[in-house]
Amino acid sequence: MGPALAVGAAAPKAGIVLAALAAACVLVDRAPRRRCAWMGLALVLAAVILIDHISDTDQWHSLTDSGARFAALSVVALLVVTLLGSVFVRRPEALPMVVVAVLPFRVPIEAAGTTSNLLVPLYLVIAGGCAAYAWRALHDRASPADGDPARPLTLALAAFLVLYAFQALYSKDFDTALEQVVFFFVPFALLFVLLREVQWTRQMVLACLGVLVALAVVFCAIGFWEYHRRELFWNPKVIAANQFESYFRVNSVFWDPNVYGRFLALVMTAVAAFLLWTRRPATAVVAGGVLAVLWGGLVLTFSQSSFAALLAGLAVLAALRWDVRRTAAAAVAGVALAAVIAVAFQDTLKIELGSTSGLTEVTSGRSDLIGGGLELFANRPVQGYGSGAFGRAYRQERKGNQQQAVSASHTMPVTVAAEQGLIGLAAYLAVVASALVVLFGDRAAARAGAPGTAGGGPRVARAALAAMFVALLVHTMVYAAFLEDPFTWVILAAGAALAPLAKLSEARVRTSAARSDPIPATS
Numbered sequence: 001m002g003p004a005l006a007v008g009a010a011a012p013k014a015g016i017v018l019a020a021l022a023a024a025c026v027l028v029d030r031a032p033r034r035r036c037a038w039m040g041l042a043l044v045l046a047a048v049i050l051i052d053h054i055s056d057t058d059q060w061h062s063l064t065d066s067g068a069r070f071a072a073l074s075v076v077a078l079l080v081v082t083l084l085g086s087v088f089v090r091r092p093e094a095l096p097m098v099v100v101a102v103l104p105f106r107v108p109i110e111a112a113g114t115t116s117n118l119l120v121p122l123y124l125v126i127a128g129g130c131a132a133y134a135w136r137a138l139h140d141r142a143s144p145a146d147g148d149p150a151r152p153l154t155l156a157l158a159a160f161l162v163l164y165a166f167q168a169l170y171s172k173d174f175d176t177a178l179e180q181v182v183f184f185f186v187p188f189a190l191l192f193v194l195l196r197e198v199q200w201t202r203q204m205v206l207a208c209l210g211v212l213v214a215l216a217v218v219f220c221a222i223g224f225w226e227y228h229r230r231e232l233f234w235n236p237k238v239i240a241a242n243q244f245e246s247y248f249r250v251n252s253v254f255w256d257p258n259v260y261g262r263f264l265a266l267v268m269t270a271v272a273a274f275l276l277w278t279r280r281p282a283t284a285v286v287a288g289g290v291l292a293v294l295w296g297g298l299v300l301t302f303s304q305s306s307f308a309a310l311l312a313g314l315a316v317l318a319a320l321r322w323d324v325r326r327t328a329a330a331a332v333a334g335v336a337l338a339a340v341i342a343v344a345f346q347d348t349l350k351i352e353l354g355s356t357s358g359l360t361e362v363t364s365g366r367s368d369l370i371g372g373g374l375e376l377f378a379n380r381p382v383q384g385y386g387s388g389a390f391g392r393a394y395r396q397e398r399k400g401n402q403q404q405a406v407s408a409s410h411t412m413p414v415t416v417a418a419e420q421g422l423i424g425l426a427a428y429l430a431v432v433a434s435a436l437v438v439l440f441g442d443r444a445a446a447r448a449g450a451p452g453t454a455g456g457g458p459r460v461a462r463a464a465l466a467a468m469f470v471a472l473l474v475h476t477m478v479y480a481a482f483l484e485d486p487f488t489w490v491i492l493a494a495g496a497a498l499a500p501l502a503k504l505s506e507a508r509v510r511t512s513a514a515r516s517d518p519i520p521a522t523s
Helices: 002-028 032-054 058-064 067-090 094-102 120-139 151-170 174-196 202-229 236-244 257-277 281-299 304-321 324-344 356-362 366-379 390-398 412-440 458-478 486-516
Strands: 107-111 114-118
Touching: 002 032, 002 151, 002 174, 032 120, 032 174, 058 067, 067 094, 067 120, 094 120, 094 174, 094 202, 094 486, 120 174, 151 174, 151 412, 151 486, 174 486, 202 257, 202 281, 202 458, 257 281, 257 304, 257 458, 257 486, 281 304, 304 324, 304 458, 366 390, 366 412, 390 412, 412 458, 412 486, 458 486
Parallel strands: none
Antiparallel strands: 107 114
16 A cells, blocks of 8 residues: 555645646647647646545535536536637637636635635636637637747746746645645636737727726625625634724625735726826716725725735826826835824824834734744745745744644745745746836836827726736735736736737837928928
8 A cells, every 4th residue: 555655645746747837838838739738738637636635525525425416516517618618719809808707706615624715717717718719729720920028928927837836846835835736826827828819909908997897896885885784794814803903894705805905906006097098087087986986995994905005006107107207206205204104103003113013013913924934034045945835834933823824924025935945036036027027118008108098008008907017016015915816817918918019009109100290391
């Protein structure tokens, strides 16, 4: 039995490495038919690993103990994927709207003794999109287009994914690393490729924005109801905290108020971009009303990280719409004013900035997590403790409460540094840098406020995406979840797909301006 057990223990590790390699090949291989094969392999491996991972849970047994029930659920899932695939074959432009519509919805799944809230509806949409992509690839003989302005970004994403899987092999918490790869990185890499292949148009961008706004308004209405009733649907930790705090936090249909706040902050950033560049007064009034409603919903989350993310996104929009230097000066002045107020009114704000306990209270305990993460990084600066290992390594190395719920440092670079060392940190910074280059690098977004661009063209859309990405990036600096958030992949995919269109739009604006210039007089 010894060799058999050894093989069984090694199978999940080999599986996530192979799944990560297959997903990386989907990202970098531009031949449609080969990419289909990689997609199929990644989906099959992810499904097999997932089933093996949850096969001993009560939740899985409740589905499989009845053969008829399991067969019925399998048939329903297959029919849903087939239906979605057929829709996406006939109407490829429907994929982004459906993706945006299901982004927030999660289903609790028990795995490795814990419950994870997974994006099951999104997984079905991704599977349907892969089926549609395979159908088109097998029936069309079109060769990949020449040139890809987002090639460095796709390579950086692929490298990070593969590195994460390999560093899971020596992780102190392999189960968490496995869940990250199977639940997030692999399916979201496929999603990125699917959205890159869509021909994005102004109408599609506005339709996606409309879906996001509708969802956000509904979620805010639910949040208002929760605040009025002083009741939450779930998350016992937040429910218990609300009993002892002087304020009441809402989470709407989300598990975590910070995730709810992040969603609202990103949608508000997109609406603000639309408001800044619209030329129609009536549309501006509607957008302003939407922002007022969403702001009310955001306030009730009491999510400091979401407020910071929104401010960062708005600052980027102001810089792109008007002037970078003035925006930077205003931002610095605002930060300085906030610091002065915090120092001058410590008693009123009930904080003690001069003490460690005061700093811990202000940052909701995150300063301790950051300090612990930096200690972990100092212990193993090159390779780290392994992918997904922050929580377990933090408890073991700092000899804290073994039951303490710690999963990340709530500062993404610190988490990456502690888990993956300098190797992983370099891969993470490469992803961030290449993403910023794609969204800002060709001056399409930086010149979004140029004459003739109002009305929601590709450059304005990319300005919104750039601001949303910066907002999300700031949120990860004070919370968590960077590539684990599908919003990141959607923003990057849309920005990369719009890059060539933005360049074409800029060229047309320059040509139009040149034609309208008067012919200079000659002596």
